[in-house]
Amino acid sequence: xxxxxxxxxxxxxxxxxxxxxxxxxxxxxxxxxxxxxxxxxxxxxxxxxxxxxxxxxxxxxxxxxxxxxxxxxxxxxxxxxxxxxxxxxxxxxxxxxxxxxxxxxxxxxxxxxxxxxxxxxxxxxxxxxxxxxxxxxxxxxxxxxxxxxxxxxxxxxxxxxxxxxxxxxxxxx
Amino acid sequence: xxxxxxxxxxxxxxxxxxxxxxxxxxxxxxxxxxxxxxxxxxxxxxxxxxxxxxxxxxxxxxxxxxxxxxxxxxxxxxxxxxxxxxxxxxxxxxxxxxxxxxxxxxxxxxxxxxxxxxxxxxxxxxxxxxxxxxxxxxxxxxxxxxxxxxxxxxxxxxxxxxxxxxxxxxxxxxxxxxxxxxxxxxxxxxxxxxxxx
Numbered sequence: 001x002x003x004x005x006x007x008x009x010x011x012x013x014x015x016x017x018x019x020x021x022x023x024x025x026x027x028x029x030x031x032x033x034x035x036x037x038x039x040x041x042x043x044x045x046x047x048x049x050x051x052x053x054x055x056x057x058x059x060x061x062x063x064x065x066x067x068x069x070x071x072x073x074x075x076x077x078x079x080x081x082x083x084x085x086x087x088x089x090x091x092x093x094x095x096x097x098x099x100x101x102x103x104x105x106x107x108x109x110x111x112x113x114x115x116x117x118x119x120x121x122x123x124x125x126x127x128x129x130x131x132x133x134x135x136x137x138x139x140x141x142x143x144x145x146x147x148x149x150x151x152x153x154x155x156x157x158x159x160x161x162x163x164x165x166x167x168x169x170x171x172x173x
Numbered sequence: 174x175x176x177x178x179x180x181x182x183x184x185x186x187x188x189x190x191x192x193x194x195x196x197x198x199x200x201x202x203x204x205x206x207x208x209x210x211x212x213x214x215x216x217x218x219x220x221x222x223x224x225x226x227x228x229x230x231x232x233x234x235x236x237x238x239x240x241x242x243x244x245x246x247x248x249x250x251x252x253x254x255x256x257x258x259x260x261x262x263x264x265x266x267x268x269x270x271x272x273x274x275x276x277x278x279x280x281x282x283x284x285x286x287x288x289x290x291x292x293x294x295x296x297x298x299x300x301x302x303x304x305x306x307x308x309x310x311x312x313x314x315x316x317x318x319x320x321x322x323x324x325x326x327x328x329x330x331x332x333x334x335x336x337x338x339x340x341x342x343x344x345x346x347x348x349x350x351x352x353x354x355x356x357x358x359x360x361x362x363x364x365x366x367x368x369x370x
Contacts, residue, residue, distance in 0.1 A: 110181035117190065129190060133197035141209040148183040153212050162215065166204040169244055
């Protein structure tokens with residue numbers, strides 16, 4: 001019988017998950033080491049916690065039973081290098097699952113990355129930030145503001161000055 | 174937790190998270206679009222979180238020499254010396270190499286393909302690249318065996334260069350062969366005599 005950990009969301013919902021799933025979060029792993037099996041997460045809503053648990057469940061399953069020797073070898077190799085490069089997930093099926101997982105609106109991604117950062121789930125943080133970068137790529141400033149509900153706090157003069165500031169570097173294009 | 178509103182404070186996301194988002198973007202976007210979105214994003218692009226890894230290899234293949242100098246100064250400055258990786262091609266003055274060496278306290282991975290690095294510069298710069306674990310000098314036609322071997326023979330005063338080679342050579346054993354750049358040097362007639370190269 002797998003050991004179960006109870007996670008309690010900010011709005012009081014309780015979730016029982018297998019230890020290996022919960023341990024995708026380094027924070028939870030450390031807390032449980034101090035013999036605490038009920039973990040309150042006041043800053044994480046149940047909606048977000050459900051999504052995070054789904055991610056952890058999928059990744060715990062893959063980490064326990066790597067599909068091929070090469071994917072676990074690649075994971076071992078990447079963990080021994082001193083810099084971690086993006087895209088540590090080498091298993092194509094898992095990568096495809098991740099890509100489906102992040103087909104969420106920006107608000108949901110924001111909430112997930114905040115929670116994943118709080119829980120110290122590095123791969124999930126990287127995944128969301130990469131996804132957000134892909135949504136920013138190729139867009140103009142005004143489009144980005146609209147998509148992410150960001151207020152333009154520049155004066156027209158400031159914005160014009162910024163437009164010119166680094167244009168020297170790209171005038172050959 | 175308030176979930177009613179659909180807006181999230183993207184502009185207030187912690188700087189290192191924003192830096193991680195931005196560094197995946199093309200150089201032109203980081204420097205000309207992102208700063209114009211809002212003030213806090215502009216601040217992130219000015220600061221070190223965006224520039225832990227400086228990859229201007231593609232850009233540097235099309236720029237003018239004075240632009241390369243300016244860009245290198247600007248980005249190394251913004252990183253506050255905390256950059257762990259630098260990828261740039263076409264470096265051609267000693268001052269550019271010493272600029273890198275002067276700020277290489279955190280540098281682990283250095284990629285300088287197609288640079289004008291010669292043996293004298295290697296000897297000058299190598300001692301200061303203390304944390305280097307990966308070096309790409311492919312297509313640097315002016316580096317020869319003597320830069321490496323002369324240092325290994327112990328005749329030179331600085332002994333840090335052989336240590337650099339040992340670190341490079343030992344790190345090779347941890348990496349799969351198809352990702353290291355020495356294949357290029359192996360086929361060149363200037364390839365150093367050391368078999369690992």
